[in-house]
Amino acid sequence: MTAKVVTVTSGKGGVGKTTATANLAAALAAEGSKVVCIDADIGLRNLDVVLGLENRIVYDIVDVVEGRCRLRQAMIRDKRLPELYLIPAAQTRDKSAISPSDMIRLCDDLRSEYDWIMIDSPAGIERGFRNAIAPADVVIVVTNPEVSAVRDADRIIGLIEAEEKGPARLIVNRLRPDMIRRGDMLAIEDILELLAVDLIGVIPEDEMVVMSTNRGVPVSIDGKSRAGQAFRNISRRLKGEEVPFINLEEQGGLLGRLSRLIRPGGN
C-alpha cells in the first residue's frame, strides 16, 4: 500500500477547502479506502469540527513534530468510518511551528499503511500553504464562481506550477445553476477558460452542507444530497474512474430553455 497525498488549497479563505477535504476523505473511507486527514491550518483548525471529532483531541500535529507524542497517538479514529483518521492542527501555535520538510517526513511515515493522505491547507500563499503542498502528489484547488475567488485560484495555480506540483485540478464549489442560467454567475466553461486547468468536480450550492456541518457529519456520507453526490463523484475521479459530470445547468424549466434558445452564445 502506498498512499497518495492529496492537498486541498485555494488561496482565498472561505471557499470550502475544509468542507471539501472532510467530504472527500469521508467518501473515500466509506468506499473502503484507508484514509488519514491532516489539518495543516495551524492556529485556525477546523477540520476537527467539520468531521465531528473535536471532543476527542489529545495531541496535535505540532506535538508530533516536537516529539511530545508518537505519530499514532495524535491520530483520531473516526468511529463511524473505522478507516478514517484525523491528525488535528494545533490551535495555540502558528504556521512556523512546522516546516515543509516536517510535512514530508510525516507523510512518508504514513504512506506505507494508508491509501490516501488528505491535507487541508490554510488560506494564503505563505508558510502554511508551502507546508501543505510540500508532500503533495496531487493538488486540488477549490474556488467559487466569483471574481475574487477565481483571481486567487489563478495565483495559487501559478505557485503550484512554480513548485512543480502541477497540474492542479479544480473544484468549483457553491455553484448556483439558476444564477448561471440568467447570466449572473460565471459558468464552469468561463472559469476553465480563464484558469486553463482541468476540472475534477462541481459542487452545487446546497443547504445540506451547512446542516451536515452543524451535526459534524460530512454530507458525502449522510443521505442523498446533491452536494454529497458531487463529492462522491470527485472521490471516484481521484481513484481514476471516469465519472461523467452532472450537467447542473440543464435543469431549467421552460423559461430557462427558452432564454437559452434566444440568447446565442449563452449557456
Place this chain on the structure above:
Amino acid sequence: MSSIIEKILGKDRHSANLAKERLKLVLIHDRTDLTPTALDALKDELIDVISRYVEIDPKAVRIGMEHDGREQRLIADIPLRPTARKRTR
C-alpha cells in the same frame, strides 16, 4: 429581436460577462507583473530602438498580452512604412 426579448426578461445586463471580462484583464497583469504604465513605457522604448533601423509609423504600433492556456505571450505588431514611397521621393 432577441435583444427586445432579453430586455423584457431582464437579461440586457449579464453581470457574469462583466465578471469574465474584468477577470481576463486582472489575470493578465497578475500573471506578468506588468502594469499598463510599464507596458506603455516598453512600447515607447521599442519604437525608439526599431526606428533607428527601419522606418515605422509609431501610431500604428500595437503591443499587447495574449495567453495560450497558462502561457503568457507579449505580442507586438509593428507595420513598416512602405519602402516604395521612399524610392519615388
